[in-house]
Amino acid sequence: MMDSLTRLLASIAEIGFSAQIFSVLWATLLGIIVGMIPGLTATLGVALLTTLTFSMNPNEAILVLVCMYIGAIYGGSRSAILLNIPGTPANAATAIEGFPLARSGRAGEAMAIATTGSFLGTMVGMVALAVISPWLAEFALKFTSFEFFWLAVFGVALCGQLTSMDDVLKGWIAGFFGLLISMVGQESMHAYARFSYGDPNLAGGLSLLPVLVGAFGCAEVFSVMRQEATAPIKAKVSGVIAAAFSSLRYAVTWLRSGLIGTFMGVVPGVGEDMGAWVSYAAARRASKKPEEFGKGSVEGLLAAETGNSSAVPGALIPVLTLAIPGSAPAAVLLAAMVIHGLRPGPLIMIQQPDFFYSIVAMVFWGSVGILVLGLTLTRPLLYVLRVRREWLMAMIFTLCVVGSFAIAGRLFDVQVMIAFGLIGFLMRETGFPVAPMILGVVLGPILDANLRRSLSLTEGNLLGFVSRPISAVLACIVLVMLISGLPPVRRWFANRTKAMLSRRGSDG
Amino acid sequence: MSRLPVARTDLACGLFITILGAGALVESLRMPRFEERNADPFTVPGLTPGFVSVVLLILGAALLLRALSGRTATSQIGTGVTITQWNRGSVVRTVLTLAAVLTYGLLLFGHFPFVPVTAAFIFAFTVGAELIAPERQLSLLQVLLGAAVLAIAGAFTLHFVFTDIFLVRLPGGRWW
Numbered sequence: 291m292m293d294s295l296t297r298l299l300a301s302i303a304e305i306g307f308s309a310q311i312f313s314v315l316w317a318t319l320l321g322i323i324v325g326m327i328p329g330l331t332a333t334l335g336v337a338l339l340t341t342l343t344f345s346m347n348p349n350e351a352i353l354v355l356v357c358m359y360i361g362a363i364y365g366g367s368r369s370a371i372l373l374n375i376p377g378t379p380a381n382a383a384t385a386i387e388g389f390p391l392a393r394s395g396r397a398g399e400a401m402a403i404a405t406t407g408s409f410l411g412t413m414v415g416m417v418a419l420a421v422i423s424p425w426l427a428e429f430a431l432k433f434t435s436f437e438f439f440w441l442a443v444f445g446v447a448l449c450g451q452l453t454s455m456d457d458v459l460k461g462w463i464a465g466f467f468g469l470l471i472s473m474v475g476q477e478s479m480h481a482y483a484r485f486s487y488g489d490p491n492l493a494g495g496l497s498l499l500p501v502l503v504g505a506f507g508c509a510e511v512f513s514v515m516r517q518e519a520t521a522p523i524k525a526k527v528s529g530v531i532a533a534a535f536s537s538l539r540y541a542v543t544w545l546r547s548g549l550i551g552t553f554m555g556v557v558p559g560v561g562e563d564m565g566a567w568v569s570y571a572a573a574r575r576a577s578k579k580p581e582e583f584g585k586g587s588v589e590g591l592l593a594a595e596t597g598n599s600s601a602v603p604g605a606l607i608p609v610l611t612l613a614i615p616g617s618a619p620a621a622v623l624l625a626a627m628v629i630h631g632l633r634p635g636p637l638i639m640i641q642q643p644d645f646f647y648s649i650v651a652m653v654f655w656g657s658v659g660i661l662v663l664g665l666t667l668t669r670p671l672l673y674v675l676r677v678r679r680e681w682l683m684a685m686i687f688t689l690c691v692v693g694s695f696a697i698a699g700r701l702f703d704v705q706v707m708i709a710f711g712l713i714g715f716l717m718r719e720t721g722f723p724v725a726p727m728i729l730g731v732v733l734g735p736i737l738d739a740n741l742r743r744s745l746s747l748t749e750g751n752l753l754g755f756v757s758r759p760i761s762a763v764l765a766c767i768v769l770v771m772l773i774s775g776l777p778p779v780r781r782w783f784a785n786r787t788k789a790m791l792s793r794r795g796s797d798g
Numbered sequence: 799m800s801r802l803p804v805a806r807t808d809l810a811c812g813l814f815i816t817i818l819g820a821g822a823l824v825e826s827l828r829m830p831r832f833e834e835r836n837a838d839p840f841t842v843p844g845l846t847p848g849f850v851s852v853v854l855l856i857l858g859a860a861l862l863l864r865a866l867s868g869r870t871a872t873s874q875i876g877t878g879v880t881i882t883q884w885n886r887g888s889v890v891r892t893v894l895t896l897a898a899v900l901t902y903g904l905l906l907f908g909h910f911p912f913v914p915v916t917a918a919f920i921f922a923f924t925v926g927a928e929l930i931a932p933e934r935q936l937s938l939l940q941v942l943l944g945a946a947v948l949a950i951a952g953a954f955t956l957h958f959v960f961t962d963i964f965l966v967r968l969p970g971g972r973w974w
Binding site for chain 2: 342344345454456457459460462463469470473477479480484485508511515517518519678679680681683684687688689692695696699701704707708711716718721738741742745746749750777
């Protein structure tokens with residue numbers, strides 16, 4: 291315990307007392323700006339910045355990416371509060387409470403509360419990251435191919451279910467579509483090039499980064515240009531620092547939201563959006579003033595921002611311990627780690643413990659970055675919201691193209707990026723969530739290797755998949771999840787809830 | 799009976815997914831089994847894609863059947879489906895974006911020197927997007943001048959950052 295704390299403090303000091311602190315500042319500021327601009331998401335920011343980190347040493351590269359990630363999720367609160375447009379999907383709940391506050395002349399207070407909430411949320415998540423990850427990594431050492439197979443199925447199914455609550459079927463389709471995409475190219479056991487049709491580019495498989503940049507970056511350009519423009523804002527900002535301190539009074543709210551957000555971050559592929567919504571809903575249920583929700587509730591705003599920010603370190607927990615991303619930006623971060631020669635997974639605490647503590651320290655400094663920059667640059671950052679999309683989108687697309695090309699110097703990657711831009715755009719337009727598809731692409735190789743290894747070990751006996759305790763539990767969870775997503779079961783639950791509510795209404 | 803637009807979209811998507819799943823399953827079954835190498839039958843390349851395609855086929859068929867019955871997920875219009883909601887402005891902007899992006903990304907980038915084609919793309923896209931924007935406040939001259947500055951500065955900066963700092967050789971060769 292003391293050894294872990296010493297290592298963590300040493301990592302924090304190493305960043306704080308070196309030139310790396312400048313990287314923290316510029317990357318966090320860049321993240322805030324990316325998050326603030328409607329249409330630019332944290333995933334896009336992390337993906338584009340990954341292409342700019344090739345010449346950096348691995349630690350510095352991951353540091354700037356983590357800071358960009360934390361900054362972008364926080365930055366989205368600015369446009370949510372001032373424009374009623376969430377800068378990133380994770381800030382949708384923020385807009386519900388932040389915009390009414392801004393409209394009533396309390397924009398400065400709302401931004402300060404969002405800043406403090408994000409800082410506290412990231413801190414709660416950071417503690418969870420430091421405490422849970424070593425334990426989870428040790429537990430994951432017991433995993434065999436059976437458990438990893440179920441973990442891959444569990445990840446895709448759960449991500450599909452939670453990112454598409456209205457239409458679970460579409461979430462699952464998106465996840466399995468991603469798994470199918472990951473099958474393209476040479477497989478690991480017999481070196482056979484699947485779905486390649488003699489094309490050497492396809493035989494090499496589809497790289498994750500062009501797929502990600504396309505699905506989140508290029509598709510974003512299409513989506514932003516398709517929507518109506520937003521009007522430039524004029525907001526008065528005052529009382530920032532005082533409001534920042536006042537939000538500390540809601541200790542129960544931020545602690546509860548921080549824990550909920552962290553848990554939602556840990557769940558594969560779900561991430562910040564659900565962290566914010568579930569925290570917001572819990573705060574509303576527990577509030578002494580639920581009637582203020584939707585009309586500018588400070589508690590609601592704090593819960594939403596704490597929830598989405600705490601999901602960031604939460605999403606890093608499965609990345610570091612299982613090599614499974616907790617959210618879409620975390621998937622890019624995972625890819626970046628692999629590109630930089632780092633090997634996240636169950637062996638991280640044995641092979642690279644210093645790297646693990648560095649990540650925790652990066653999260654710490656990223657959260658300090660958003661607190662300092664968020665409170666001091668309130669007025670200058672307002673100018674970012676006045677940039678018109680017409681002047682931005684061409685540059686963003688050019689970065690997507692050059693970034694995709696820079697990874698391996700192949701024009702094929704640019705074509706893949708554009709193809710996935712179109713696929714991502716069509717998926718959004720037709721109501722399919724994109725995150726499960728990306729998770730499917732990430733988990734595909736894990737599913738493939740472990741399914742075949744398991745079947746080979748048991749000589750085709752399917753009982754092997756449910757005869758070990760951990761795999762049996764995972765199999766049961768997947769089964770319950772699939773059954774609960776079936777339309778008749780969902781209808782039955784909905785009718786039952788409705789009946790209970792009406793009975794309560796007639797009793798009361 | 800006329801269907802809801804959402805159900806029509808789901809119908810098309812369900813059909814596509816079902817065909818994709820069926821096609822992938824056929825392809826998976828056609829993959830080699832490597833019997834001549836005495837390969838373990840449970841490690842054959844088509845096994846996992848076959849499993850994934852079967853699941854995709856079932857899910858696609860479920861979506862198709864649901865749409866055929868005229869139902870949507872929550873029986874509400876607009877469950878995240880926006881492809882049926884277009885107006886003239888969104889059509890014009892989308893067509894312009896697609897045309898510019900596909901021309902630059904697939905035809906120009908990599909086949910011509912980076913700086914001029916990138917500058918031309920940024921200039922054309924920005925001017926085009928501004929000219930069709932009803933809320934435009936700048937005069938035509940301001941738009942042209944601003945877009946030219948952005949295009950030249952953007953192209954040269956990207957070229958400098960990628961080639962001189964990150965040592966990436968951009969395709970198309972140097973122009974000047």
